[in-house]
Amino acid sequence: MNKNRLEAFSDGVLAIVITIMVLEIKFPSGDEWTDLQPLIPVFLSYTLSFIYIGIYWNNHHHMLHTVTKVNGKLMWANLHLLFWLSLIPFTTGWVGENSFAAFPMAVYGIILLMSAIAYFILQRLILHSQGPDSILAKALGKDLKGKLSPIMYLLAIGASWIDPAISGAIYLFVALMWLIPDLRIEKMIIAETD
Amino acid sequence: MNKNRLEAFSDGVLAIVITIMVLEIKFPSGDEWTDLQPLIPVFLSYTLSFIYIGIYWNNHHHMLHTVTKVNGKLMWANLHLLFWLSLIPFTTGWVGENSFAAFPMAVYGIILLMSAIAYFILQRLILHSQGPDSILAKALGKDLKGKLSPIMYLLAIGASWIDPAISGAIYLFVALMWLIPDLRIEKMIIAETD
Amino acid sequence: MNKNRLEAFSDGVLAIVITIMVLEIKFPSGDEWTDLQPLIPVFLSYTLSFIYIGIYWNNHHHMLHTVTKVNGKLMWANLHLLFWLSLIPFTTGWVGENSFAAFPMAVYGIILLMSAIAYFILQRLILHSQGPDSILAKALGKDLKGKLSPIMYLLAIGASWIDPAISGAIYLFVALMWLIPDLRIEKMIIAETD
Amino acid sequence: MNKNRLEAFSDGVLAIVITIMVLEIKFPSGDEWTDLQPLIPVFLSYTLSFIYIGIYWNNHHHMLHTVTKVNGKLMWANLHLLFWLSLIPFTTGWVGENSFAAFPMAVYGIILLMSAIAYFILQRLILHSQGPDSILAKALGKDLKGKLSPIMYLLAIGASWIDPAISGAIYLFVALMWLIPDLRIEKMIIAETD
Numbered sequence: 147m148n149k150n151r152l153e154a155f156s157d158g159v160l161a162i163v164i165t166i167m168v169l170e171i172k173f174p175s176g177d178e179w180t181d182l183q184p185l186i187p188v189f190l191s192y193t194l195s196f197i198y199i200g201i202y203w204n205n206h207h208h209m210l211h212t213v214t215k216v217n218g219k220l221m222w223a224n225l226h227l228l229f230w231l232s233l234i235p236f237t238t239g240w241v242g243e244n245s246f247a248a249f250p251m252a253v254y255g256i257i258l259l260m261s262a263i264a265y266f267i268l269q270r271l272i273l274h275s276q277g278p279d280s281i282l283a284k285a286l287g288k289d290l291k292g293k294l295s296p297i298m299y300l301l302a303i304g305a306s307w308i309d310p311a312i313s314g315a316i317y318l319f320v321a322l323m324w325l326i327p328d329l330r331i332e333k334m335i336i337a338e339t340d
Numbered sequence: 341m342n343k344n345r346l347e348a349f350s351d352g353v354l355a356i357v358i359t360i361m362v363l364e365i366k367f368p369s370g371d372e373w374t375d376l377q378p379l380i381p382v383f384l385s386y387t388l389s390f391i392y393i394g395i396y397w398n399n400h401h402h403m404l405h406t407v408t409k410v411n412g413k414l415m416w417a418n419l420h421l422l423f424w425l426s427l428i429p430f431t432t433g434w435v436g437e438n439s440f441a442a443f444p445m446a447v448y449g450i451i452l453l454m455s456a457i458a459y460f461i462l463q464r465l466i467l468h469s470q471g472p473d474s475i476l477a478k479a480l481g482k483d484l485k486g487k488l489s490p491i492m493y494l495l496a497i498g499a500s501w502i503d504p505a506i507s508g509a510i511y512l513f514v515a516l517m518w519l520i521p522d523l524r525i526e527k528m529i530i531a532e533t534d
Numbered sequence: 535m536n537k538n539r540l541e542a543f544s545d546g547v548l549a550i551v552i553t554i555m556v557l558e559i560k561f562p563s564g565d566e567w568t569d570l571q572p573l574i575p576v577f578l579s580y581t582l583s584f585i586y587i588g589i590y591w592n593n594h595h596h597m598l599h600t601v602t603k604v605n606g607k608l609m610w611a612n613l614h615l616l617f618w619l620s621l622i623p624f625t626t627g628w629v630g631e632n633s634f635a636a637f638p639m640a641v642y643g644i645i646l647l648m649s650a651i652a653y654f655i656l657q658r659l660i661l662h663s664q665g666p667d668s669i670l671a672k673a674l675g676k677d678l679k680g681k682l683s684p685i686m687y688l689l690a691i692g693a694s695w696i697d698p699a700i701s702g703a704i705y706l707f708v709a710l711m712w713l714i715p716d717l718r719i720e721k722m723i724i725a726e727t728d
Numbered sequence: 729m730n731k732n733r734l735e736a737f738s739d740g741v742l743a744i745v746i747t748i749m750v751l752e753i754k755f756p757s758g759d760e761w762t763d764l765q766p767l768i769p770v771f772l773s774y775t776l777s778f779i780y781i782g783i784y785w786n787n788h789h790h791m792l793h794t795v796t797k798v799n800g801k802l803m804w805a806n807l808h809l810l811f812w813l814s815l816i817p818f819t820t821g822w823v824g825e826n827s828f829a830a831f832p833m834a835v836y837g838i839i840l841l842m843s844a845i846a847y848f849i850l851q852r853l854i855l856h857s858q859g860p861d862s863i864l865a866k867a868l869g870k871d872l873k874g875k876l877s878p879i880m881y882l883l884a885i886g887a888s889w890i891d892p893a894i895s896g897a898i899y900l901f902v903a904l905m906w907l908i909p910d911l912r913i914e915k916m917i918i919a920e921t922d
Contacts, residue, residue: 342595342599345541348545349545349548349549349591352545352546352549352550353549353552353553356549356550356554360554363557412592415592416588416592419584419588423581423584426584430556430561431561433561434561434565437561437563438565441565442565443565447570
């Protein structure tokens, strides 16, 4: 099986997911500044989700770079990840339209949590096929960010019942934590090539 | 004619089909758990169709891998398949919105049946151009799954008049039957390359 | 400039155009056969437009195959073609929702006419850069189909005021005339390569 | 990191942005010429935005052509550009629906301004990594068009309070100024290769 087509298909799905989210921002019928104001939370949730999809695309890109053999299991683990990410436009729109209300914020966290779990499964599969001395294994190290993220999402889901603003702060924090691209793999690949 | 562009175009269409389905999941105006409940059948039909498109992408990927020459006939047989698959978001949304009602479930089956027939025509065309000793011919063997699926869809379409739950069970069964990727072709290619 | 990226971008736009048309087929709120009936013209116009986009993709594919140098002019002539083709989902939905009414049918023809003119301009540009002895020039010959199509569209636009059914018949006829892929170029390339 | 995947992802997002804009053109329920008339501003704003996305795709294409090394910073600078461009369908629809009203016209300019700034940041990053003697540096020269555009957008945003027609004229002027593809880089590459 061809890795290029798996990458191209994933890129296609992620490019569509990141772009169709904008279709959930319905423009107001009025043409005044006051008509645009209710869209501020919609715009903010759009921005956060754009960053999350960007992070997934970036990390996915890095991880797939180390893959040489693609089999059926990997393909389905990848589709499983794309499935959860494909639901982000839905929760993004819902969270925005309800101005970060408690329950939608919890559902947003559940989708992020499921995406993180799906990413973890895909990562485990790739690591397993490459052995403990692979570039990816070295690059990930203890994979602190990967282990911390699901815990943070769980905290955020729980916190939404106290105050959804706490959930929002946690989602933002995790996004910023990952925004720094996975330089670890990058460095390893450079070191390996030299 | 270039095989790569045919693959890239098919991947593009399938990536869009699998992703725009999410636009059919309209988020509720309320922000409570009870507001999300009516979406459960919509979410379930989305999941089933996501798996079906994934299966088609995977099998299409394998089958095209064995193709070397692309001609006009093949291109149109491929577009014919994409045509039926492009209607899946429509039936998926309709089935979900109507909580698996009888007639929408039958229409869902008709689209799956037409897609299976289109896939079969494409497969025959490729087999015909490669001869009986080709990798694909060997890999398919008696092609039990390929022959069983249309019969199952017919059964499911008929069963929708008795109880649409039977149709749903059949669609799920066929999906799970195919979820195991077409390892037969995979094995043949590995054997051939060695 | 890179031909591959021009092809990839065009394929992307055409794959999206052909797929988002399905979003114009709004599923009915009811779940009976009578609820689906009003969608028959929508489904028919979808099918016709799917074939037209397929034809453009196919012919575009063939024509670009003969291009070696891409410059700014070619890029804009290509975008100009994509612009008119991008309006097809709009007219398709409008024609379908109004059951092939006279004025929407005329607008459908205008979009087809503008697309044909844009394709003709792109073709002229490529022919001009390749000279009269190029594969494309030989393959096109007198380009009867290319010259006949705009005339047919004009006839269909005019006929919509008498009876939109005549326009529909003409659009179908032109589509079937082109459905046979541009085997002329295919044959020339095979002959050249031998 | 692989430049091809960055290009492919950017092309994918731009192809989707340029195409989903058409979904904002809602066809009227009537089927007369008078029903289509209110869509004229929607169609005009669509055309202008189509040209803008085309310009960005073209210039992006040229600029990326000169890049050899892709790092995390570049990837995020690129996503930042795609973020602002992804909002163009929203403002395009809003401007069109409100027949070029003052405030939507200003917002349209803000999105164009932010896109221009994001493009400038991406350009600076690439220039910085290549040094002052690079093809891109030579090709850009004083980059008059790149420096003039944000000033024009600012003027247009301000002018919208006086008369939104002035803003429209400025947006059109800037688009036409860029429509001529970045032949400077093209010439330099040709000269370099010889």
